[in-house]
Amino acid sequence: MNIRATSSMLKPKARKSATKAGESSLSFCEICAERKERRQMFPISGCSHSFCSDCISMHVRTKLEGNITIIMCPGDCRVILELEACRPLLPKEVVNLWEDLLCEELLCATGGRLYCPFKDCSALLLNDNQGEVIAECECPFCHRLFCAQCHVPWHPGIDCEEYQNLTEDERGREDLMVRKLVK
Known part of the structure; x- marks a missing residue:
């Protein structure tokens, strides 16, 4: 005589991965x-x-x-x-x-972030002047002077307001030297 168990007769094995009964x-x-x-x-x-x-x-x-x-x-x-x-x-x-x-x-x-205006540098700089207006700055990476207010290379002999009033054609280095000579 052969005795076989059907699936309904087998005792279910406990699953190790279940957290609660049936879950x-x-x-x-x-x-x-x-x-x-x-x-x-x-x-x-x-x-x-x-x-x-x-x-x-x-x-x-x-x-x-x-x-x-x-x-x-x-x-x-x-x-x-x-x-x-x-x-x-x-x-x-x-x-x-x-x-x-x-x-x-x-x-x-x-507003404390600015970049060195020189294309071959463009270093990210922090403006930690704590409210004090600073124009002339030296980049700590390329050691060139730039204007922190205008975000351009330093414009000697001309203040920021006057520089901002110039047209794009008048802002070149040679143009600024000619203006200085005229003064």
């Missing part, structure tokens, strides 16, 4: 549409959307590459992703990019 340890990512382990998912505070860490990382990187620093949940809930919450799952270069963009944004808001 799967897998979650569904709304971006890549894959089921991932819960530890691979990124929880967004104040939001019920479900995304895997890889997709959130790619979402953040894409926004940062577009110079967007206020990064929203990829769902339509308008929740903002915070750098500190994302820091553990993002690659170091993405975190560094986000920090750099936030710093640059802050500098732009305070």
